[in-house]
Amino acid sequence: MAQNLEHTISLLARTPAALDALLRDLPDAWTLRNEGENTWSAFDIVGHLVHGDRTDWMPRAKMILQFGETRAFEPFDRWGQARESEGKSLGQLLDEFARLRRDSLAELRALNLRPEDLARRGRHPALGVVTLSELLATWAAHDLTHLHQISRVMAHQYRKAVGPWAAYLGVLQCAGHSAP
Amino acid sequence: MAQNLEHTISLLARTPAALDALLRDLPDAWTLRNEGENTWSAFDIVGHLVHGDRTDWMPRAKMILQFGETRAFEPFDRWGQARESEGKSLGQLLDEFARLRRDSLAELRALNLRPEDLARRGRHPALGVVTLSELLATWAAHDLTHLHQISRVMAHQYRKAVGPWAAYLGVLQCAGHSAP
Numbered sequence: 427m428a429q430n431l432e433h434t435i436s437l438l439a440r441t442p443a444a445l446d447a448l449l450r451d452l453p454d455a456w457t458l459r460n461e462g463e464n465t466w467s468a469f470d471i472v473g474h475l476v477h478g479d480r481t482d483w484m485p486r487a488k489m490i491l492q493f494g495e496t497r498a499f500e501p502f503d504r505w506g507q508a509r510e511s512e513g514k515s516l517g518q519l520l521d522e523f524a525r526l527r528r529d530s531l532a533e534l535r536a537l538n539l540r541p542e543d544l545a546r547r548g549r550h551p552a553l554g555v556v557t558l559s560e561l562l563a564t565w566a567a568h569d570l571t572h573l574h575q576i577s578r579v580m581a582h583q584y585r586k587a588v589g590p591w592a593a594y595l596g597v598l599q600c601a602g603h604s605a606p
Numbered sequence: 607m608a609q610n611l612e613h614t615i616s617l618l619a620r621t622p623a624a625l626d627a628l629l630r631d632l633p634d635a636w637t638l639r640n641e642g643e644n645t646w647s648a649f650d651i652v653g654h655l656v657h658g659d660r661t662d663w664m665p666r667a668k669m670i671l672q673f674g675e676t677r678a679f680e681p682f683d684r685w686g687q688a689r690e691s692e693g694k695s696l697g698q699l700l701d702e703f704a705r706l707r708r709d710s711l712a713e714l715r716a717l718n719l720r721p722e723d724l725a726r727r728g729r730h731p732a733l734g735v736v737t738l739s740e741l742l743a744t745w746a747a748h749d750l751t752h753l754h755q756i757s758r759v760m761a762h763q764y765r766k767a768v769g770p771w772a773a774y775l776g777v778l779q780c781a782g783h784s785a786p
Binding site: 437566 | 609610612613616617620621623624625626627628629631632633635636730733734736737739740741743744746747748750751753754755757758760761764767768769770771773775776777778780
C-alpha cells in the first residue's frame with residue numbers, strides 16, 4: 427500500500443483551510459482549553475503544526491535527497507510550538523500555517539519527485555531507516571492525527587454538558603493516544 | 607459545567623465549512639474508503655450528519671418544548687444516511703449539510719431560548735430523562751465525534767504507507783470507539 431503523492435499533496439493542501447474554517451474566531455473556551463496538565467489546546471496544536479512545517483517535513487525530505495542514510499534527521503521538538511506561538515493570536519497562527527504550508531508544497535512540487543526518488547532512504551534518529559515515501563505519507567497522517575486530537579480536546583470541554591449522551595459519543599471514550 | 611448556548615452555536619455554525627474545506631474534491635481514495643466491513647467512509651459520515659440535521663436535532667429540541675417528558679423521541683436511525691446519500695456526490699452532500707445546518711441554526715436562534723428553557727426535560731427512548739441543554743451540547747459534541755471519526759478513517763488509508771512512523775501517530779492507535 428504505497429502512497430500516491432498527488433493524494434498526499436491533495437490532503438496536505440486542505441488542512442490549513444479546514445482548521446481555519448473550524449477554529450478562527452471560535453470562543454476561547456473552545457480553543458484555549460486543554461485536557462488537563464501537560465496536554466494541548468487547539469491553539470497549542472496549531473502552533474505544533476506551524477512548527478512542523480517550519481522545521482520538520484520539508485527539511486527532512488531534503489536531507490534524505492542530499493544525505494541519504496548517512497545523516498540522521500534532527501529530532502523533532504514536540505514542544506517547540508511554545509516559542510512558535512508566544513504572543514500570537516490563533517488567527518495569526520492560522521495565517522502562518524496557511525502560508526508555510528503553501529510554501530512547503532510549492533517546494534515539494536518543484537522537486538518533481540519520481541517513483542525512484544520516493545524509494546530513497548534516510549535515517550530517523552529513533553526509528554532507523556525510513557523512505558522518502560514514508561516521510562511524505564506521515565506528513566499527511568500527522569495532519570490527521572492532530573485533527574483527531576483537536577476534535578477530542580474540544581469535545582472534552584462538553585464532557586459534562588452532554589449528560590447521559592456521553593455514553594454514545596465515541597470521541598469521549600478516546601483515551602488520548604494522540605497526545606501530545 | 608453547563609453549556610454556553612452561544613458557544614454551542616459558534617461551533618455548530620463552523621462544522622459544514624470545515625468539512626467542506628477538508629473534503630471537497632479530495633480524491634475518492636480518501637473519501638470513499640472505510641475501515642473495513644460495516645464501517646463508514648468520510649462520504650458516509652457526511653451523509654449521517656445530513657440525516658441528523660434533517661431528522662434528529664431540531665425535531666427533538668421542539669419535541670422537548672412541546673411535549674416535555676410525556677413523549678419519547680423517535681429513535682435516531684444511525685444507518686439512515688444510506689437513503690440520504692443514494693445517488694449523490696460528496697459535493698452535493700456537503701452543500702446539503704451547509705444549507706440544512708444554516709436553517710437549523712436560524713430555527714434555533716428564533717426560539718430565543720432562556721436559561722429556564724434549557725433546563726426543560728424530555729425523554730430519550732433509551733437514555734431516559736434528558737434536558738434541552740444536554741441535547742444541544744450533544745449536537746455540538748456529535749459534530750466533533752464525527753470529525754474525530756473522519757480523521758481516523760482517512761488516516762487508516764495510510765496505515766501501511768507511513769511505515770515505522772505508525773508507532774508515533776496516535777490516530778492509528780485509535781480503536782474506533784466512535785464507529786459508527
